[in-house]
Amino acid sequence: MAPLIRFTSKGIYCPQADVYIDPWKSVDKALITHAHADHARRGHKGYLCHHHSINILKYRLGNINVQGIEYEKTININGVTISFHPAGHVVGSAQIKLQNNKESWVISGDYKIENDNLSVPFQPVTCDYFITESTFGLPVFQWEDQRVVMDKINKWWSHNKEQKVPSLISAYSLGKAQRLIQNVDHSIGPVLCHPAIANTNEAIIASGIKMKESHPIGDNYNNTEALFICPPAAIDSLSKKLGKSSVAIASGWMALRGARRRRNVEHGFVLSDHADWAGLNQAIRDTGAQKVYVTHGYSDIFSKWLNEKGIPSQTVETAFEGEKMVETEEV
Amino acid sequence: MKQFSTLFQAIESTTSSNAKISAIVNYFEQAQDLDKLWCIAIFSHKRPKRSVTTTLLRTWAAELADIPQWLFEETYHIVGDLAETISKVTPANKNKESKTLSDWIQYIIDLKELAEEEKKEKILYAWSALNSDERFLFNKLITGGFRMGVAQKTIVKALSRLLGQEENVIAHKLMGNWTPQNISYQELLLTEDQKHNLSKPYPFYLAYALDSDLQNLGAPDDWFAEYKWDGIRGQIIKRDSHIYVWSRGEELVTHQYPEFDALIDIPDDFVIDGEVLVIKEEKIASFNALQKRIGRKAVSKKMRTEYPVKMMVYDLLELNNADIRDQQQQKRRLLLEKLFLGISSEMPLRLSPLVSFSTWEELHDIRNNIRKKDAEGLMLKRKTGPYKTGRKKGDWYKWKVDPMTIDAVMIYAQRGHGRRANLFTDFTFALKDGDRLVPFAKAYSGLTDIEFREVSQFVRKNTLEKFGPVSSVRPELVFEVAFEGIAESKRHKSGIALRFPRIKRWRKDKPVSEINTLDDIKKFLSSD
Known part of the structure; x- marks a missing residue:
């Protein structure tokens, strides 16, 4: 009996339903866990994603043939039951479950356990086989409570405001940026977003999701009370435009002193949309899976750890960008 | 530890050296003398002798974190810093301790004599009593290699601002082999007579690499040219029948080079600056030969015969107890040459010769053939310049040959x-x-x-x-x-x-x- 899921050169594949999950080469039918570029690529004939991801996908990929589905709803293709479940990573992110009469699989995409007050919180889904990421799969990664991190960010922002220098923070344009907008203290000052982020916000709001107020930067470069949010790639050019400013990066990699010093960042806030060490372990236990496939991240190490803990595991090569850690541009 | 941890975070979260200086001054205004002294010691790369091996620390950390040793090691390789790895895999602290920086250092020093089990108990207690940031600092104090992003210059500037003393005075006071165990804050910084410490060296003057055309230096006649030797920079002190040899890393290396004990027979007292080289039968050996002597604590007779060291001397900083660093280069050279008149060739000292030249073009040619002279380039020194402190532009330049x-x-x-x-x-x-x-x-x-x-x-x-x-x-x-x-x-x-x-x-x-x-x-x- 052929397994329900196979790992092919185009991506994770379910032969019985003839669908791929987050494929990296062009296919007919792609199920998309979330809208980040390494999971949702151009060139597929048909896309299926959580309905909150539709607008973002269209914004990022142009005019594609995409359909949406709600969490927990099931569809059936040739004897395979497919359902999407909250992954808590970014707005519209999902773990995708596929099940036939023999076995069940969950492809988690990227996920985090903590509630970010915007995306629907992660829910464990039981299955026989679980495919997990391992971006922060080392025991040094232990996140602080989001409120503690936001408190640090608020303090930094207020301090800059007193010193009359603008605050500039780099955050990924889908996910981290909205998480900041949603959780910082808006009584300190206005939140101004880089166009890439402002456009993403619009796509999210158009999906019927309520977000706290933020504005595009426009040519508003002199506002020393504002919190400027921009994607990592734009940080240098924007900081030049702002002149004297206080620059910070919000990323899980900021947990490492080496990464902070490499980027020569004055303020590194440890904030990630991925599960930390404890989170990954907890999530895997909760699936009750008999076998775990570990992908992008510290997959060798994490898989060996799981095996020693008595959870059979192996690594899987994918094109998801676990190695982006080097540039600290986590996705 | 809380104050020191705050200082550390302040330094880490800025790239402005002015902000770093303010943070240090701020710490010094609050801390006790002994904490200040240890803080300066740490910035100057002095730390207590290691009282626990890193192997033990790694084993205990893995145990406390409840992870297998291999996982700890893999993690350490990725994080790239042992102190940090330990501080992050070990669980959050349950206890609180009000010990200051120097208290914790004493705690670490006291471990030295303990049995392994007792050491373990003490280390685990410390890890459970400090928060993650403080744990990191505590581990750094044990393992050493503190790179706090603070140059010696910064601490000198901070102390200068705090105490209202000139920077080069502070830099001199901080030199030498003092430790917080053999000197007080008062003695180190607040007494003017530094002679009580016979071994105290002067801060080295460090040359900048020549980065523009020779023409920009002005008239050739304003400059001395010397060979740039490929050895170890050193300072030899002869004061009151004592000999001290210092490396540029401010390490006392007298015992590594017993050859220099012979200098005791020279009648004058002096402090000289030069390059330690292996010189056998007046021929300079390669750096490889010198490497046989570097870092060796016990020097065998055979070593001394096979790889005898001498110093190629090029500057005189102190003569018969008078600090002459403020005098012009040409004056110091004159005094150095005079001193050498009374030094026999039996002594392991050689006067680094001046390279004569009259035009910059001529100097170019000399440099192109420099390898034949066993040198790695030329040094240019302004005849009227003083002996400065640290790396300063203007009077000394090194001009190396292309590699x-x-x-x-x-x-x-x-x-x-x-x-x-x-x-x-x-x-x-x-x-x-x-x-x-x-x-x-x-x-x-x-x-x-x-x-x-x-x-x-x-x-x-x-x-x-x-x-x-x-x-x-x-x-x-x-x-x-x-x-x-x-x-x-x-x-x-x-x-x-x-x-x-x-x-x-x-x-x-x-x-x-x-x-x-x-x-x-x-x-x-x-x-x-």
Whole structure:
């Protein structure tokens, strides 16, 4: 009996339903866990994603043939039951479950356990086989409570405001940026977003999701009370435009002193949309899976750890960008 | 520890040296004298002797974190910093302790005499009583290698601002082999008479590399030229029938070079600055020969006969108890030459000769033939300049000859530490020898951060085998490797040892088939 899921050169594949999950080469039918570029690529004939991801996908990929589905709803293709479940990573992110009469699989995409007050919180889904990421799969990664991190960010922002220098923070344009907008203290000052982020916000709001107020930067470069949010790639050019400013990066990699010093960042806030060490372990236990496939991240190490803990595991090569850690541009 | 931790966070979260200075001044205004003293000691890379081995720390940390040892080690390789790894894998603190910096240091010093089990108990207690940031600092105090992003200059400036004393006065006071155990804050900084410490050296004056045309220096007649020797910079102090030899790293190395004990017979007292070299029968040996003597605590008779050291002296800082650093270079030179009149050639001192020249063009020619003189370049010193403190522009320049270079292929890569943890930054290079590749040099500098990232990506995709932190890599990337000197070596597979190898540039244009051979590099041996 052929397994329900196979790992092919185009991506994770379910032969019985003839669908791929987050494929990296062009296919007919792609199920998309979330809208980040390494999971949702151009060139597929048909896309299926959580309905909150539709607008973002269209914004990022142009005019594609995409359909949406709600969490927990099931569809059936040739004897395979497919359902999407909250992954808590970014707005519209999902773990995708596929099940036939023999076995069940969950492809988690990227996920985090903590509630970010915007995306629907992660829910464990039981299955026989679980495919997990391992971006922060080392025991040094232990996140602080989001409120503690936001408190640090608020303090930094207020301090800059007193010193009359603008605050500039780099955050990924889908996910981290909205998480900041949603959780910082808006009584300190206005939140101004880089166009890439402002456009993403619009796509999210158009999906019927309520977000706290933020504005595009426009040519508003002199506002020393504002919190400027921009994607990592734009940080240098924007900081030049702002002149004297206080620059910070919000990323899980900021947990490492080496990464902070490499980027020569004055303020590194440890904030990630991925599960930390404890989170990954907890999530895997909760699936009750008999076998775990570990992908992008510290997959060798994490898989060996799981095996020693008595959870059979192996690594899987994918094109998801676990190695982006080097540039600290986590996705 | 809380105050010190706050200081550390303040320093870490700014790149402005002014803000760092303010943070240090702020700490000094609040801290007790002993804490201040230890803080200065740590900034000056002095730390208590290691009282616990890192092997034990690693074992206990893994145990406390409830993870297998291999996972701890893998994590450590990726984080690139032991103190940090321990502080982050161990659980959040349950207790609280109000001990200050110096209390904790005393706690660490006291471990020295304890049995292993007691040490363990004490370390585990400390880890449970400090928060993650403080734990990191505590671990750093044990393991050493504190890179706090604070240059010696910064601490000197902070103390100067705090105490209202001139910077070069402070810099001098901080020199030498004091430790918080043998001096008080008062004695170190607030007494003017520094003579109580006979061994105290002067801060070295460090030259800048010449970065513009010689013409810009003005008239050739305003300058001395000297050979730049490839040895170890040193300062020899003879005061009141005592001899002290200091390295530039402010290490007292008197016992490593017993040759200099003979200087006791010279009638004058002095402090001289020069380069320690292996000189045998008036011939300067390669740096490789000197390396046999570096860091050796016990020097055998055989060592002394085979690799005898002498100092090539080029400056005089103190003569018969008078500090003459403010006098002009030409005046100091005159006094130095006069001093040498009374020094016999039996003594292990040689006067570094002046290079005579009348035009800058002439000096160019001299430099191009400098290797024949066993020097690595020229030094230019303004005749009217004083002996300054630290690296200052204006009066001293070094003008090295261009390095030798060879094209080689990278075959091993290793992850860096600290700022470059997670990137592959340490590479081993090989040359062709028939159809074999023979490793001949390791280098870890010379690429930009962007290039390091690109190479790291290549390494990840082309790793053939892993040996702990080292990956053997498909031999494809070709680099131009530069080096300052070459000597035969029986210890190395290649039969050669290089001096200061580093990456000159990445030869993306060159295929592996075009790299140099072992025979090519050996040709440098005869010409060197």
